[in-house]
Amino acid sequence: GYQGQTDDRAQAMAVVAGLAEPGYYPAIQKVLKTEYHASPYMEKYVLEALCLMNAPKQALERMKLRYDKQIASELSTLWEGWEIEGGSYNHGWSGGPLTILSQYMAGISPRKTGFAEVSIMPQMGDLREIMSVVSLPQGLMDLKLKRSENRFQMNLKTPVKALIGIPK
Secondary structure (H helix, E strand, O other): OOOOOOOHHHHHHHHHOOOOOHHHHHHHHHHHHHOOOOOHHHHHHHHHHHHHOOOHHHHHHHHHHHHHHHHHOOOOOOOOOOOOOOOOOOOHHHHHHHHHHHHHHOOEEEOOHHHOEEEEOOOOOOOOEEEEEEEEOOEEEEEEEEEEOOEEEEEEEOOOEEEEOOOO
């Protein structure tokens, strides 16, 4: 009998937890285009759900929309809430997009404990170029991705074994 708005947080968590079947993804993606109840902390999971549903373009669009005020601000930190008033203006929990950009857009994920082996499976969305340096226990990994309409280029320097995927 619930008649309220569909909650973006619950839909996202169903995807992240593996409870939502792929057949429901189009409906969930539609909800995530229209509902914006997530705090900066929970927004990370909404963005992750979009990436798990192979919708990196929508994730980037939502990220830009949600964080626009914070990025345009003269402050160099991320805020507790979407508005600066009524909360702290320096909250690490608001930095979820940074992990999303590294793990999904650049595609860098551990395959073995301690990053002894990694996978590079980029989902670039609309991004044309990504540069990422990751400090691993074994040393620095340097990844550069560049794509145009008919060309994809990856430059990778890594101290560990990597499984590499090329985006379609």
